Amino acid sequence: MTSLEFDRISVRYGQSTVLDDVSLIVPDGEVVGLVGESGSGKSTLARAAVGLAPLSGGRILLDGAPMRHRGRRRPVQMVFQDPFSSLDPRMTIGASIAEAMPDLRTRGARRTEIARLLELVHLGPSRAGHLPGQLSGGQRQRVALARALAGRPRVVIADEITSALDVSVQGAVLNLVREMQRDLGLSMLFISHNLAVVRYVATQVAVMQDGRIVEQGLTADVLERPQHDYTRQLLAAIPGGAR
Incomplete structure (x- = not known):
């Protein structure tokens, strides 16, 4: 596995800015959670990483080298929300x-x-x-x-892979993700709107609002001592909290 770096990524469609100067690193062998409400830009960042969303600015790097999407082998693989459609x-x-x-x-x-x-x-x-x-x-x-x-792949991106599943099934899939990370040394960007899910699988977390990263750090630090109002709002919206 390897590290994936988003270096000041911007994505625009016409006059609409979906991602604005986003920087984020997925370190080698770690699971990084990306959280935010629907429409915050999380899935666009994932699609940019696999070449499905054109960049308006910035770079995507693998181990410090620009990533290229050529040939049959793709260094970054994505798992989508709806497994049946994929x-x-x-x-x-x-x-x-x-x-x-x-x-x-x-x-x-x-x-x-x-x-x-x-x-x-x-x-x-x-x-x-x-x-x-x-x-x-x-x-x-x-x-x-x-x-x-x-x-x-050198990195796997999981985009809301448990949100379409029954609660009873979600736990089994999350346990599988943790097991894969442990046994394979998997580098993964794990995208979810559910902070409790991210807390369970991710070592680091980044919070996205309106196409920008507003807070990031170790999962325990961000979720237990949030510094940004938006992160606190996401935590407050969870019944019983994510702590």
């Missing part, structure tokens, strides 16, 4: 994962790697022959994580 309903789970592999190699090697990835996300290899519609929402999100890892 998977082809006509492709089997195994075929979908294989499609994301940078080098197809032999058929036997592909089967072995698909089985390894499915076991990594706690789905049995027998699921490889299933279609997305035969799986639950939580299982599809696990497949989406396996598919992202199949691309051998």
